[in-house]
Amino acid sequence: MKLNLNEDKNLREEHVDIYYANMRPVIKQLIDTVNSERPTLAGRPADEDMDDGEAVMIDPKEIYYLDHIDRKLFAYTRTGVFRLMTTLGACEEQLWNYGFVRVSKSNLVNIYKIRQLKPDLNMKVYASFDNGERICINRSYKKSFNEYLQRMRRISL
Amino acid sequence: MREYLKETLLELCCSYTIISVGGSIFNLFFGGETNNVNVIVMFTFCTIAVFILSLHKLLTRFSPLFMIIVQYLACFGLCTLIVFILSRIDHVTKRGWIEYLVSFTIPYVIGAAFYYYRVFKDTKKQDALIKEIQQAESET
Numbered sequence: 001m002k003l004n005l006n007e008d009k010n011l012r013e014e015h016v017d018i019y020y021a022n023m024r025p026v027i028k029q030l031i032d033t034v035n036s037e038r039p040t041l042a043g044r045p046a047d048e049d050m051d052d053g054e055a056v057m058i059d060p061k062e063i064y065y066l067d068h069i070d071r072k073l074f075a076y077t078r079t080g081v082f083r084l085m086t087t088l089g090a091c092e093e094q095l096w097n098y099g100f101v102r103v104s105k106s107n108l109v110n111i112y113k114i115r116q117l118k119p120d121l122n123m124k125v126y127a128s129f130d131n132g133e134r135i136c137i138n139r140s141y142k143k144s145f146n147e148y149l150q151r152m153r154r155i156s157l
Numbered sequence: 158m159r160e161y162l163k164e165t166l167l168e169l170c171c172s173y174t175i176i177s178v179g180g181s182i183f184n185l186f187f188g189g190e191t192n193n194v195n196v197i198v199m200f201t202f203c204t205i206a207v208f209i210l211s212l213h214k215l216l217t218r219f220s221p222l223f224m225i226i227v228q229y230l231a232c233f234g235l236c237t238l239i240v241f242i243l244s245r246i247d248h249v250t251k252r253g254w255i256e257y258l259v260s261f262t263i264p265y266v267i268g269a270a271f272y273y274y275r276v277f278k279d280t281k282k283q284d285a286l287i288k289e290i291q292q293a294e295s296e297t
Binding site: 099111112114116117118119120121122123124125139140142146149150152153156 | 214217220221222223225272273276277279280283284286287289290291293294
């Protein structure tokens with residue numbers, strides 16, 4: 001899909017024009033995104049070749065966590081794993097207001113999807129998700145994680 | 158590096174003061190006494206401990222339990238080496254070695270237990286905070 005971005009400092013009302021041949025799910029999702037003003041992430045199922053298939057728009061609400069492995073970024077959702085064509089840093093910046101916080105060098109977790117936070121006997125702290133997976137909260141990110149939780153609590157109450 | 162040195166020196170000053178004053182209070186009440194060699198050894202042990210413990214950032218990829226054990230072994234090894242060198246100059250009795258082992262291990266175990274307790278307590282607090290945020294989100 002070709003993307004045209006036009007910057008006009010004198011524009012009074014920002015708008016989005018969508019040219020489409022068929023009302024495909026991705027177009028529908030784009031419309032939903034514009035209407036709800038929620039950020040979405042474009043990704044492809046991780047088991048498919050990046051050049052094949054159609055990109056899907058992933059709602060951050062559906063993501064459990066983001067994992068950066070071998071210079072590739074993956075989003076883990078209930079329905080599957082998607083490869084994203086963006087960076088972890090960009091996602092952190094884009095999604096900080098949507099419950100995403102960095103817990104290690106390569107992981108960003110969605111706090112709304114955490115089922116439980118529990119330490120192991122070896123004192124490593126893990127965040128467990130509904131899909132049964134666990135992500136370790138690195139102790140060097142403990143302080144920023146705590147600060148983030150405090151800030152989100154203030155915002156949400 | 159400058160920041161690290163500043164922080165480490167500050168920690169060394171604080172820990173040595175606490176140990177030194179604590180030792181003086183103990184001697185005052187229980188009638189013990191110290192000498193110049195003891196003071197220097199105490200300061201050397203403090204320096205080793207602070208330096209080894211300050212390296213925790215290099216071990217973040219390992220579990221805290223592993224880190225605690227590795228740091229204990231490293232500290233204990235270096236301090237034992239110092240005592241061993243001193244024992245060449247001044248004789249250290251068998252009882253002295255046992256007391257050294259006990260007085261080194263017990264405070265370390267107490268510190269590790271406190272750290273363990275803090276990890277569990279903080280995690281419980283964070284978990285409650287997450288539940289609270291999730292609850293507030295579901296209500297909106």
